[in-house]
Amino acid sequence: MDSEKSTAGRMKRKHLLVDLKHILGKAHVLTDPGSLLAYESDALTLFRSRPSAVILPKTETEVIACAKRLHQAQIPWAARGAGTGLSGGALVPPGGVVMALTRMNRILEIDPVGMRAKVQPGVVNAALGRAVEPYGLRFAPDPASQTVSTLGGNLAENAGGPQCFLHGTTTNHVFALRVVLPDGTVEDWGTPSGVQDGFDLRGFFAGSEGTVGIAVSIDLRLIPQPDEVCTFLAGYDSVTKACEVVSTLVAKGLQPVALEVMDQNAIRAVEDSVFRAGLPVDAGAVLLVEIEGSKDSVQKEKEAARTILQSFHPSVFKQAATAEERTQLWKGRKGAGGALGRLAPDSYVMDGVVPRSQLAAIMTYVEEVQKETGLHVANLFHAGDGNIHPHFSYDARDAEQCATVEDAGARILRKCLELGGSITGEHGIGLEKENLLAEQYTSEEINLMERVRQIFNPDDLLNPGKGLPMKRGCSEVFRRHAISHG
Amino acid sequence: MSNSSLLEMTAAFDCMHCGLCLESCPTYRATGQETQSPRGRIALVRALAEERLDYADVLPSLNACLLCRACEPACPSRVDYHTLVDEFRQAKPAKLLSWMKPAFFALLRFLRRCGVLSLAERIGTPTSRALAASVPSQPTLFPTHFTPPSPQLPQRGTVLLHLGCVQKSFFGDSLKSTANLLAAQGFQVEIPAQPFCCGSSHSHFGEPEKGNQMRTETVAALSQSADAIISLAAGCSAHLQEQSSIPVLDPLLFLNQQGWRTPPVTKKLRAVWDPPCQLDHVLNQAGAMRRALQECTHLQILEPEDAELCCGAGGMSYALAPEVSDAVTQDKIEKILRHKPDVVLSTNPPCRMRLETGLRKAGFKGEILHPVELLTVFSQP
Known part of the structure; x- marks a missing residue:
């Protein structure tokens, strides 16, 4: 009986692959062991799960056809952009299919007057930035991965970034989208003008972590480039002090576009990398403050910020003198996560939020956890939002270290909740935090979310097990950390 | 390669x-x-x-890497x-390496002239097809007994001309133009007896020891006292420069550094230059070369969008993983043709061959040249 079943399963799978190849062409359906391994994880390598096939559609029509066929086969599947996500959001359980949208990378329209652009989901965030720059426009959300991450992925995870302190996360920059639902039906949500009527399904989609549908075209909001930008770098003797400065800046009513803190371990990693930015390696922490706007407003805010920053006696204080210097500072900040790769084979980036006033408290706790575990931790965070990102260095080949890292992460996130915060700022729940979600929300609340999702994804076949705790206790289907052989 | 030696590769x-x-x-x-x-x-x-x-x-994945190092x-x-x-490829060196002999290049020239290669481009394995298609439509051999003209007096210095296997076998005319140009600008051009190949391909396709040995022999052959070694191939320059104590430079880069005695004149043309990866990412000379090209041709040198991306040649990668290389080249060709060029310039022979293959396929009728030929072919008296 079992063998009959598995034969039937094999046949079903074979037919599915034949059909997908018919839709996409052979070259865009990958089933060789190398390709499957390459798609076993996103940028959070703590979670791995090898798909049974990877498909790369190029057009909306192809996405629809594939969705219909996968729905018919009742196969779990998930969309993936550049694979820079940090919560395991682009993984499928064994037998599942990954749909990589990297070939759907055309900018369909730029409307400088309406200050909007229509893009396919595989367009890279920074590529859109470069394309709209000649019009004096920009796309505000600026995740550290923006030079490579796709806008579809940014939307699915509701990505943030340093500048989101002032401008808000991706959801604030989306006017409309065309969505292919798990069964292949197509919906248009939102309006290109940005005026939302009826239920705001567009807003619901942002941050749904690929569990509601696949956005095949996205209308994005663009904003003007600022007249003037001023970036300060201040070095302090401790992270606590840098956090105090941040609270003071905000309490005094200043509205910087970004407020970023890096601790000494992060500073040293950056200074040892290609993104060397001239940061003071002896400082306990550095604070990056960026102010933008009209000439007058920047002038005023700048002086006020300077006074506050200096009143805390920084060991180093400077203002980026040129655009190049400013770019270098941000390259350093955004490359910091990657630069930590030199310290250990793997790195676990956490993402949690606390009220700004609790930043010093959570950082003290992180330090405690670090001392207990003995692992190397570097901190870089969006201080303005109270969004922390401790980076733990570890070796995935060591099962004990994996468990320690995961446990440390969970403890820090519980502490975030205790301090009145949240278990994610911008990386999403993904696979990483679905168990913790039950500690942030009551079961009634989670059930409600589940019921809403079921309207769009009734069989839970589109990106199963993400964002919400998996029912039937089958989250174990995703192999955690331990690298299995074979 | 054993897995234990792979494990020692900390890079991974x-x-x-x-x-x-x-x-x-x-x-x-x-x-x-x-x-x-790369990830x-x-x-x-x-x-x-x-x-x-x-x-x-x-x-398959590692074979398709173009090693552009971007x-x-x-x-x-x-x-x-x-x-x-490089280390991964040592486990199984590319078979093509053993064919890099004068006789094989002579055979390719012959087969191109008698039309057999046009047929070979359509039948055979993907590798042999890609290889056949890459041989230029009018290959010229650099003559063995070529005597460079005497330098225009007063003499400003001496340079050593590196020939290079592909350059010498397929683009002999560019080497002749180079010798003539350098002499006209006041340089004594020496062409010492030298190994046929500098070993660059061997170093990157699985035989690094042999590649290093070939480099040592080439550098030894070019060790006379001179101002520079002149090479028309950015790939060879990058390989030789690692060991050579004197600069290894493209002729235009060298002449621009020295200053032009009589500035060359060129026709008004729309010229697109695609910077070779070895020049850009390894030697860090793309900027200097760009300036040299502008200054000596007095043309506005156009570059394709995303010029820093490889053209798909990748040394001999185009023959090892033709499908991936084709996709890269097609993208490059589209971006080059958007400029509607009269002439396309390349400063590295494998790129030049790859671009010619792609451009001809796309129906481009203009010339594909090393810029040194632009100065002679189109120079006005």
């Missing part, structure tokens, strides 16, 4: 999978596939070391990526 473990390299990679940009990205390739080598994959599963400056972790690829 320096990568933390952040993906910041992705957009710098021409093969990823052309295919959208993770296995065609994907490193993950595969690591999986091989961890015995999670077999060698054969990893090979990913290295993008890497925050400073992964020593090219060493990882």
